[in-house]
Amino acid sequence: MLQLVSMTDFRVFSAATMEPAEEGTTVLTGANGSGKTTVLEAVAFLGSQRSFRGAPREAMIRNGAERGYVRGELMVEGRRTTVELELARGAGSRAQVNRQRARRLELAEAVPSTVFSPDDLEVVRGGPSGRRRLLDDALVGLDRQAAMALEAAERALRQRGALLRQAGGRASAEIERSLDVWDARLATAGDSLVSARRVLLGRLHPLVEAAYRALAGTGDVRVGLHYEASWSGPYADALAARRREDLRRATTTAGPHRDDVAIELDGRDSRLQASQGEQRCLALGLRLGLHRLMAARLGRPPLLLLDDVFSELDPMRTRALVLELPPGQCLLTTAVPVPSGVQVAKVLDVAGLSA
Numbered sequence: 001m002l003q004l005v006s007m008t009d010f011r012v013f014s015a016a017t018m019e020p021a022e023e024g025t026t027v028l029t030g031a032n033g034s035g036k037t038t039v040l041e042a043v044a045f046l047g048s049q050r051s052f053r054g055a056p057r058e059a060m061i062r063n064g065a066e067r068g069y070v071r072g073e074l075m076v077e078g079r080r081t082t083v084e085l086e087l088a089r090g091a092g093s094r095a096q097v098n099r100q101r102a103r104r105l106e107l108a109e110a111v112p113s114t115v116f117s118p119d120d121l122e123v124v125r126g127g128p129s130g131r132r133r134l135l136d137d138a139l140v141g142l143d144r145q146a147a148m149a150l151e152a153a154e155r156a157l158r159q160r161g162a163l164l165r166q167a168g169g170r171a172s173a174e175i176e177r178s179l180d181v182w183d184a185r186l187a188t189a190g191d192s193l194v195s196a197r198r199v200l201l202g203r204l205h206p207l208v209e210a211a212y213r214a215l216a217g218t219g220d221v222r223v224g225l226h227y228e229a230s231w232s233g234p235y236a237d238a239l240a241a242r243r244r245e246d247l248r249r250a251t252t253t254a255g256p257h258r259d260d261v262a263i264e265l266d267g268r269d270s271r272l273q274a275s276q277g278e279q280r281c282l283a284l285g286l287r288l289g290l291h292r293l294m295a296a297r298l299g300r301p302p303l304l305l306l307d308d309v310f311s312e313l314d315p316m317r318t319r320a321l322v323l324e325l326p327p328g329q330c331l332l333t334t335a336v337p338v339p340s341g342v343q344v345a346k347v348l349d350v351a352g353l354s355a
Contacts, residue, residue: 001022001023001074001075001076001303001329002020002043002072002073002074002111002303002329003019003020003022003073003074003075004017004018004019004071004072004073005017005018005020005039005042005043005046005070005071005072005073006018006069006070006071006072007038007039007042007068007069007070007071008068008069008070009061009062009065009067009068009069010038010042010060010061010062010068010069010070010087011035011038011041011042011060011062011068012033012034012035012038012062013035013038013062013353013354014062014354015354016035016039016350016353016354017353018039018348018350018353020329020331020346020348021329021345021346022329023328023329023345024329024330024343024344024345024346025330025331025332025338025342025343025344025345025346026329026330026331026332026345026346026347026348027332027333027334027338027344027346027347027348028040028331028332028333028348028349028350029333029347029348029349029350030349030350030351031351034350034351035350035353036307036333036350037053037117037307037308037333039331039333039350039353040052040115040305040307040331040333041053041060042070043072043111043113043303043305043331044113044115044305045060045070045085046070046072046083046085046107046110046111047083047107047108047110047111047112047113047141048104048107048108048137048140049085049093049095049104049107050137052115052117052119052305052307053117053119054119057087057088057093058087058089058090060087061087061088061089066088066089067086067087067088067089067092068086068087069084069085069086069087070084070085070087071083071084071085072084072111074110074111081097081098081110082097082098082099083095083096083097083102083107083110083111084096084099095107097110103151104140104147104151105140105144105147105148105151108140108141108147109141111303112141112294112298112302112303113302113303113304113305114287114290114291114294114302114303114304114305115287115305115307116284116287116304116305116306116307116309117307117308117309118307118308118309118311118312120283120284120286120287121276121279121280121283123283123286124263124270124271124274124279124282124283124286125270125271125279128258128259128260128261131260131261131263132256132257132259132260132261134286134290135197135200135201135261136150136197138200138204138290138293138294139193139196139197139200141294141297141302142200142293142294142297143196143200145192145196146192146193146196146197146200149189149192149193149196150189150193152185152188152189153186153189153190153193153255153256153257156182156185156186156189156190157186157252157255157257159182160179160182160183160186160252161250161251161252163175163178163179163182164179164246164247164249164250164251164252165250167247167250168250169247169248169250170247171243171247179243183236183239183240183243184236186235186239186252186255187234187235187236187239190235190255190256191234191235193256194227194229194235194256194259197227197256197259198227200293201225201226201227201261203293204225204286204289204290204293205223205224205225207285207288207289207292207293208223208225208282208285208286208288208289209221209222209223209285211284211285211288211289211324212281212282212285214320214323214324215281215284215285215317215320215321215324216277216278216281216317216320217316217320221265221266222264222265222266222267223263223264223265223282223285224262224263224264224265224267225261225262225263225264226261226262226264227259227261228259228260228261228262229259230253230254230255230258230259230260231254231255235254235255238254239252239254239255242254263282265278265282270282277314277317280312280313280317281317284309284317284321288324288325291304291326292326295326295328300328301326301327301328301329302328303328303329303330303331304325304326304328304329304330304331305330305331306330306331306332306333306334307333308333308334308335309321309334310334310336310338310339311334311335311336318339319339319341322339322340322341322342323341325342327343
């Protein structure tokens with residue numbers, strides 16, 4: 001469980017420390033712009049090195065500062081863990097777990113969390129990148145081998161992209177040899193990553209459908225989650241077949257970075273044929289499903305971060321969501337009164353967090 005998070009030159013905070021309740025819900029209060037969501041962002045950042053608000057790292061460093069810092073102290077099964085992140089403008093950002101350099105995988109294992117925010121609606125109605133990111137973030141916390149495949153695929157895509165741009169539309173023998181090497185690495189990692197994504201969708205589907213039905217108050221709606229790859233057959237064959245086109249366009253035109261997930265309600269495309277209320281229930285259902293998968297893997301619920309999710313829900317869906325939320329440590333920001341049924345253990349005004 002999270003015992004403390006401290007922020008230095010992070011967003012609006014020059015220096016601030018927050019100590020949540022170890023069980024139940026800690027409610028963060030304060031005026032608009034005071035930093036309520038920033039506290040949740042810092043906690044989620046500890047486990048992902050990424051802003052759930054989609055902000056670049058530079059935007060999280062306080063204006064006028066060159067570097068920002070986030071530090072978390074956790075206690076898991078009697079063992080104390082310290083996670084420290086340093087954000088730099090440009091190169092130089094660092095991550096450590098117990099003073100040892102850490103990758104994204106180690107951070108996700110040290111600070112597992114699930115974030116619910118109003119922006120989750122864009123996962124359902126927005127472009128493919130949000131849906132891919134949802135799956136990949138989950139894989140990092142659920143499947144170590146898949147996380148390694150994700151890292152390898154991202155590295156190979158960067159290297160292959162650099163080679164394609166260097167070629168300028170014409171491939172020398174040296175470029176071709178280098179592309180052969182990176183194509184082989186990308187094909188292996190890409191096939192593994194896509195396989196893991198498909199398995200995750202299969203495990204996630206019944207959980208999302210059950211959560212959707214509970215939130216929407218209906219017992220017969222069918223939710224569909226379908227993986228849509230940007231190529232067919234072995235990925236190595238697709239890369240070879242598209243090499244000329246990739247050289248011409250100086251980009252990799254097929255791969256896990258261009259795939260999508262189709263989300264359907266009774267066979268309807270949820271992006272185009274679902275109401276906003278239905279889309280919101282789907283977004284919440286996806287998060288609840290992933291939270292339950294993570295809890296099953298860990299043997300305990302991950303930290304739950306709720307960023308103003310209740311203000312967007314009607315009373316019926318609010319009651320349903322409260323009933324669906326699992327027990328455990330939770331941080332909550334809200335612009336409306338805390339719904340009945342939420343176990344409030346502590347209330348903190350963010351204005352009092354600054355040193």
